Amino acid sequence: MRKIKRVLVANRGEIAIRIMKTLKLLGIESIGVYSEADKLSKHISFADKAYNIGEPEAIKSYLNMEKIINTAKQANCDAIHPGYGFLAENPVFAKMVQENGLIWIGPPSECMKNLGDKINSRIIAQSAGIPTTPGGTIESIEQAHKLANEIGYPVLIKASAGGGGKGMRIVYDDKDLEDAIKVAREEAKAAFADPTVYIEKYIEDAHHIEIQFLIDKFGNGLYFPERECSVQRRYQKIIEESPSPTIDRQTAKKMGEAALLVTKKAGYHNAGTVEFIYDKKSKNFYFLEVNARIQVEHPVTEEISGFDLIASQIDIAEEKPIELSQDELNNRINGHAIESRIYSEDTDNNFMPSIGKIEHYREPAGFGIRVDSGFFEGSEVLIHYDPLIAKLIVKAPNRMMAIKKMYRALSEYHIAPIKTTIPLLKNIFKHKKFIEGDYNTQFLSIYKDELFNQKQNPIHLKEAIVLYEFLKQSSSDLTFSGEATLPSCWEMIGSWRG
Amino acid sequence: MAKIMSNINTNSEEFKKRYEFNKKKVEEINQIREELAKGGPEKAHEVNKKRGKLFCRERIEKVIDKNSPFLEIGPFVGYNMYNNEAPCGGIVTGIGKISGKEVMIIANDQTVKAGTYYPMTIKKHVRAQTIARENNLHCLYLVDSGGVFLPMQDEVYPDKEHFGNFFYNQAIMSSMGLLQVAVVTGLGTAGGAYVPAMCDQVIMVKNQSAIFIGGPPLVKAATGEEIDAENLGGADVHTRISGVADYLANNEEEALKKAREIFAHLPKQEKFKLDRSTPQDPLYDPDEIYGILPEDLSIPFDVREIIARIVDNSEFEEFKPLYGQTLVTGFARIGGYLVGIIGNNGIIFPESSQKAAHFVELCSLRKVPLIFLQNITGFIIGKKYEHQGMAKDGAKWITAISTTNVPKITIIIGNSYGAGNYAMAGRGYNPRFLWMWPNAKIAVMGPQQAADVLSSIKLAQLEREGKKLTQEEIEAIRKPILQEYEEKSSALYSSARLWDDGIIDPKKTREYLMLALEVTLNKQIEDVKFGIFRM
Amino acid sequence: MNIKVNNESLEYELLRKGDSYLLSYQDSSLPFQVFRYGNDYLVLNIEDNTAIVLDVYKAKNKIVIWAEDEEFIIEEISENETLSSHEVIENNIKSPMPGIIKEIKFMENDIVKKGDTVVVLESMKVLNELKSSVNGCIKKIYIEKGAQVGPLELLVEIEPKED
Structure with missing residues (x-):
């Protein structure tokens, strides 16, 4: 067994914060990294110490392998956690990390390489007897x-x-x-x-279903209840829920076992996800690919299982064995969890990224509501990176209550002036077909007229008009932001000599 | 507001060629500026250091707020004049923030001929005071001067805008409530004594500064009294006995700190409330200006491309876009502030003159400052236009820009020839600030035309003498005339003589304008009262 | 008053009576009162005796108001929004001012694209590039290099063509 004492988190935004929070719980020091553009970003404040690793373009900072490894060594780290995206699934980087005497909190580099290639991973799945499309x-x-x-x-x-x-x-x-x-x-x-x-x-009534699993270095494995991720835009997920409203427990069990079978065969250890396509008509499932990293939607699984998956990743990297049995895990599962991804995108305008400063920001709170966010009021959504502002996760005893809770939490989530996916998400959680659990990967395109640009008959319109007039008229104690509070040019320009 | 759509192809050969040319030009200018900023000769610096004194630029850095800009005025003054003995004119002037207030700083450079006043030194000092008076700025004088440069006394002492004008300005500004503060770090002799004496508050440095109407040699010659400088008019004398100065500092640093305290206790001035929204950078990179400006100024370029790289979010609400198209007028924001912009896209026609006068009226009534982007070769000539009344339309425009109440800021970005210079708020029309771009030209007419006129006079004379000249001989006469004319219309020639407030890097124009705009707002904009518009 | 709420324009009338407001919208007229608590506002519908707390974001020309599960983006309708400049496109190349033809870049029957320089005219020390404002074909050239032209003379005739 090895004890990890200091971890460099090679990421930014909500996932960096999420990881650092667990590190703190475990008594492990966290080292943050940031690009020029992220100098004032929220994730830095969660690190014990943070280092500037270069220019805003990801290729010069968060994707700069040598710089990150050198920073880890300089800061006396003993491990690197890559989060998701950036270098998380780069086998070359994983190998470099290990060659530099650091622990890689993730699957083995060789295994990542084999699974990273779609054709290769299909062959592995087929040889394990798992159906592929x-x-x-x-x-x-x-x-x-x-x-x-x-x-x-x-x-x-x-x-x-x-x-x-x-x-x-x-x-x-x-x-x-x-x-x-x-x-x-x-x-x-x-x-x-x-x-x-x-x-x-091509499967027409296709569902995107995935299995989260953990495998330790001694071959012990656990699979978690499936996540349904079929609400997608441009092949990217925006809502995930667990368990799925589509499949039965028997199929879920078969998928879980298949997931462990294929990944064990590939020599996998640490946390990962196997993605499947589920054909609702024929009730067949097909292996799609393995995500060799922690995923964006991992909190959904955490909420219904009580597991801290980041902590599990560290346990496995520290060569601790998994002691829980699959039955014990199954007994722990309860309730229903849903995640909504809050992107800074203009949903009425083909999901164009909406960049700029978040001038007004209020997060929802309450029983069973979790917000994993990377921003605060005054933060800037930058053009260089993924436009994910936060993930809103709710947990409730059953699916119907989870949907209601999600709708309420989205209503309490106030972000301005940038555009976000919140209005679209609210429409989805009000949509009859979603509520009935009758949706597949085509959901957004089939019901686009009902989900986008929707005209409503608002209840509180009159109050809003009165308040608008009140704000406009009572100007003495209230200046519309844009006046008075603006910095003088002399302050903005700073030390300048022409 | 509408965003300007740029038509510039940054990958074109032309762009790259122009970019290289202008970049080099800017580098040359920067190099000259750095050289001039060094002040006097190495030896003078050594002596200064030995005496434990700071260089005037070090004093400025110490007195202004940390991390704040310094908007230098006239950094090219004296270039290639007086055998290059007076770099920067021996005086450093500019606007800096002291304890949160915008202050005009006038600092003698004691390494340049002991800080004595050359003709250009006087002109620069008066220019700095004029800027302060026009924009309601407090003044800080860092006094370290041996008085007038005697060999040239006839050019610095007697006239209206000569030495005496300093003290008049100080008295007037003091009466306007603009604080006049002096830190005396060296000598203030004779006339120089009055700079501190006329100030509202004066700080002197122990064993280093002295103020007297007549120095020790003059006293000895006149009265036979033998006395050293410190006992005649040192810091102790003036703060304890005479009351000429108010504060005694043990060293320069302490004196500069005291000056900061004085400004800290001054009430804040109310700025003019100009309409403002959140500042936004231009959509297009200002650096691209290099690739837009042609090497040869006779090739036209669309001034909107320049505007797009200066104003907030590249937004420009054009006024009368379809009328008098050789002039571009419109509203934009710079640093969030609403401004009116007038730029040239060719020569001036009667229509463009009327449009300009109309636009200046709009801005004057709405109290919106005006920015002029000069690239003008003149007014149209010919029978049609004379009959149409070109002169009276030009007069309307000149009346409008002369009598307008709003601050004007002028940038000469290309040509500045003939009456075009007047209409576009040249120096004679009191713009609050006027800057030039490195490749800009200023003269009464274009160099080719001028050379033709000048050489034709000479040729006519030779012909009268019965000489027949070959084409080569004609060229031999014309070429030096052209060269001299071109040199005298260059930005460097102009800036050395303070016809402008400095040559600026085109890509930094936005910052210059932001700083300058805020400076102008220290003065309230009064209601407008125009003169007669010839109809 | 005319405003846009969530991109739809609507009309209403509002009267202020002391510290209360009377809003006339569609067919009804209702009295309201507004109170401020820090950054939140409480709006009281006096007739219904219902109260609601609203959260607000204020920008220069736009206000966002959140009321329970609704979000309102309110903008003033600016007048210039309806204005757009109508430009009559001139196909042919005319001299904008008197000058000398320095260069003619095309021949008759050549195809030109919008923005192509067709003629270079020297006037008052400046070389002016006269560009085609349409895609088309050169029908006739009326001038030759070195010619002196007056103002608004027809120089080149261009026949516009789609694509």
């Missing part, structure tokens, strides 16, 4: 036609190296196949510098 790599156009007809249309063309929807194409008819492959190859090449694409069956 029918399909295969495209070698030639003729072979592609043959394969597509075998598995049956519609089919999906995907980039081998990719994610995030880039290089992805749905084809409904044989005659469109050739063009789609061409375009997908070009996109894949532009986005990932690798034109390899593969073909797979």
Whole structure:
């Protein structure tokens, strides 16, 4: 067993804060890093000490492997936690960390490399007897036609190296196949510098279901109840809930066992997630990919299991064995949890990032409400990074109460003047189909007219008008921000000599 | 407001060429500025140090608020004049914040001929006081001067805006409630004695500063009395016996600290409440200005491209965009402050003159400061325009900008030729500040035309003498004339003579304007009263 | 008064009586009172005897108000929003001022794009680039290099073409 004493958290925003909070609980010192643009960001204040690692562009700071490792050594750290995004799934970095005598809080580098490649991970899954969506790599156009007809249309063309929807194409008819492959190859090449694409069956009533698991270095593993992540925009999740309203307990158990089987076979240890596509029509599930890191939506699992997954990651990195059995874990599970992602995006304008200063910020609070945020009032949402402001997680005894609680918490979440996903999320939690649990990955596009730009019949409109007039007229004790409080140019410019 | 859509291709060859050219030009200018800022010769600095005295620029750094700007006025004065004996004119002037107040600082450079006053020193001192008076700024004098530079006394002493004008200005400003403070760090002799004496509050440094109407040699010559400087008019004498000074400091640092305290206890002035919103940087990088300005000023460029790189969020609400298009007028914000901008996009026509006069009227009634971006070769000529009344339309404009009540700030970004200079608030029209860009030109007419006129006079004379000249001979006469003319219309030539307040880096124009605008607001904007507009 | 609430304009009338307000909106007229508590505001509907606490964000031209589970973005309708400049596009190239033709960059029947410089005119020491304001084809050129032209003379005729 090794005892970790000081950890460098190679990330920013809410996840850095989330990790640092647990480190503090465990009596471990945390070292933060920040780019020029993040000098005044919230995560720095949660670190025991923080270091400037370079220019705002991620490539020069949060993705600068050497700089981060040197900083860790300079600060006498014994481990690095990568969070998610940035360097979290970079096997080269994981290897470098270990070669520099530091502990990598994550899965082994070799295993990350094998699972990181989509084709390779499918082969591993198949060899473990886990079903994958029918399909295969495209070698030639003729072979592609043959394969597509075998598995049956519609089919999906995907980039081998990719994610995030880039290089992805749905084809409904044989005659469109050739063009789609061409375009997908070009996109894949532009986005990932690798034109390899593969073909797979496109599932129409598809659900995105994933299994969180933990595996220690002695081969003990645990799987958690499934998370349903089917509400997505641009192939990115905005709502996750656990357990799923779609699948039954028997299937959930099968998926959990499959997840452990495939990852153990790949030599995995630490926390991770296996993503599956669930076909509601046929009740089949297919292996999709492994996320070899802590995920954005991990709090959902934490809320219903009582586990601190970051603490578990550190335990495993410290070579502690998992002592709990799967049955014991199953007995601990209770209630229902939902997470909403609050992005600074203009939902009525194709989810364009909305950057700028958060001038007004109030978080919701109360029983069963958790906010993992990376911002405070006055913080700036920067163009250089992911526009995730916070994650709002609620927990309640059952799904219906969780939805109600989420709606109330979203109403209490006041952010201005930047635009956020809050209004859209509120519409989703009021939507009949969502409430009934009858939704799949197409939810946002099918019901877009009801969910976006929705006209309401507001109840408190009159009060709002009166208050507006009151604010406009009683100007003596109240100046509209924009006057009086503005800094003088002489103060703004600072030490300047022309 | 509408955002300006830029048409500049930053990847074009032309852009890159212009960028390199202007960048080099700015570097050259910066180098000259740095050289001038060193003040007098190395030896003089050594002597100064030996006496335990600070350099005037060090004094300024110590007296202004930490982390605050210093807006220097006239940093190129004296360049290539007086055999380069008086860099910066031997005096450093500029606006800095002292204990939160904007103050005009006038500091003698004792390393330049013992801080004596050359003609340009006088001009710069008076210019600094004028800025203070026009913008309601308090003044701090860091006195360390041996009085007038005797060899040139005829050019510094007798006239209206010469030495005597200093004290008149001090008295007037004091009566306006603008505090006049002196820190005497060296000698204040003869006329120099009156700079501190005319101040509201005076600080002297023990064993270092002295003030007297006549120094020890003069006393000896006149009365036979033998006395040293300290006993004649030292800090002790004036703070204990004569009452000429008010505070005694043990050293310079203490004296400068005292000055900060004096300003700290001054009530804050009410600034003019100009409409303001949250400041925003321009959408386009000001650095791109380098790639927009052509090397050759006869090639036109769209002034909107410059405006886009100066104003908040690149937003510009253009006034009369379809009328008199060789002049661009409109409203924008700089540092959040609402301003009116007038820029040139070609020569001036009767329509553009009327448009300008109209726009100046708008700004005057609304009390919105005016920014002029000069790139002007003149007014249109020819029968059609004379008959149309070009002169009376030009007169309307000049009447408007002369009698307007709002602060004017002028930047010469390109050409400044002929009457165009007047209409665009040249020096004669009392803009509160006037700056030039490094490649800008100022003269009564363009160099090619001037050289033609000048050489044709000479050629005519030679022809009368019966000489027949070849093309080469003509060129040989024309070329030196052209060269001299070009040199005399350069920004450096102008700035050395204080025809402007300094040459500035185009990409820093926004900061200059932000600082200057706030300075002008110290003075309330009165109601406007125009003269007669010729109709 | 005319304002925009959540991007929809609406009309109302408001009377101030001492410290209470009388709001006429749609068909009803209701009395209200407003109280301030720190950064929160309590709005009392006197007739219904109901009170509600509102949270507010104020910017220069916009106010955001949160009332229970509703969010209102209120903006004043500015007059210039309805204004837009109408420009009549001139296809042909005319001389904006008298001058000398320095350069003609195209020949008849050439295709020009919007923004292409067609003619360079020297006037008063300045080289003026006269640009095409449309995509099109050069139909006729009326001038030649070195020609002296007066103001508003037709120099080049351009036939506009789609694409």
